[in-house]
Amino acid sequence: MLMKIVLSGGGTGGHIYPALALMNRIKEKYPDSEFLYVGTDRGLESTIVPKAGVAFKSVKIQGLRRSLSLQNLKTVYLMIKSISDSKKIIKAFQPDVVIGTGGYVCAPVLYAASKLGVPTIIHEQNSVAGVTNKFLSRVVDRICICFEDARGDFSAYPEKIVFTGNPRAQEVASIKESADLKEYGLKEEVPTVLIFGGSRGARKLNESFAAAYPLFKNKPYQVLLATGDVHYKAVEQEISALPDRLDNVRIVPYIHDMPKLFKRTDLIVSRSGATTLTEVMALGLPSILIPSPYVTNNHQQKNAESLVKNGAAEMILEKDLQAQSLFDAIDKLMTNETGRKEMAFQAKQMGITDASDRIIDVILALKK
Secondary structure, eight states, rough: OOOOOEEEEOSSSHHHHHHHHHHHHHHHHHOOOEEEEEEOSSSSSSHHHTTTTOOEEEEOOOOOSOOOOTHHHHHHHHHHHHHHHHHHHHHHOOOOOEOOOSTTTTHHHHHHHHHTOOOOEEOOOOSSSSHHHHHHTOOOOOESSGGGGGGGGGGGGGGGGEEEHHHHHHHHHTOOOOGGGGGGGGTTSSEEEEEOOSOOOOHHHHHHHHGGGGGTTTTEEEEEEOOOOOHHHHHHHHHSSSSSTTEEEESSOSSOOOOHHHHTTTTEEEOHHHHHHHHHHHHHOOOEEEOOOOOGGGGGHHHHHHHTTTTTTTEEGGGGGHHHHHHHHHHHTTTTTHHHHHHHHHHHHHHTTTTHHHHHHHHHHHHH
């Protein structure tokens, strides 16, 4: 069966990678399907999507300022123009369905599709809905969610909501290979903690770990910290100044294939972005979550709370994060295998490992 699908989503990897994961699964099931991705020239999608071999078109749009600003007049002008441009793109491609995975670029693209009578789907990855998805909920045909907590943000349209989970979960769960710990200077048979603060790293997490570094001496587990490229030099300098270099701790700037490393990890310590949590739940991993306080609507804390209330994770708020609290939380779990296994079980219970297939069912129902 041939399906023609327009995908849109941008700004962050958390909006782009679920769209590409869904596309890959559709291609597996329906190899003749055709895809077009609509984003902006300034977002990450302008480099990630063409590298993935997907046809890419751009529209010019920017987000609304939350304060009174002349820039908002420009935003309104760009919105009107980008709706017109999106209509031309959609008419030329003639898709069966248009799917938005978040970011303000979705607003003109999905609004244009709805006005043209093309079936539309939005996918909300977080437990708190983004502004764009709330705006689009009025005009789209279906709203796919990953956290039950998100239902409340779309309560005016309960008939549109479908609980699907995140396509990244299905993609990660299907990966057969795992990383070689020796590549990171770690031992294969020793329990492993992986610490990272998102793709760019998290300064407070790095600083707290550097201060806690001596506490990990002679522990029966090993630790790998990914600092983020911009923070690596500062962390390395701070630890190099200490009297002891520990053989059970390794520090790297970045990890390129995180899901494969997840498969060799006994505990994750990280931010609580939607994509990370999706992968953690799909693989059934215990975690200590440190939500970023610098995100819209504090959605990372809400994401983390969804796991914590189910016994699937522990949480440290950034304001409470320091060397001792970080070490204590890690050490408590790494010296309690039963506790880790229980947490892993609860995380797995929350994981949705057929998310793409669920969304494909929604697409097929709308296509009919």
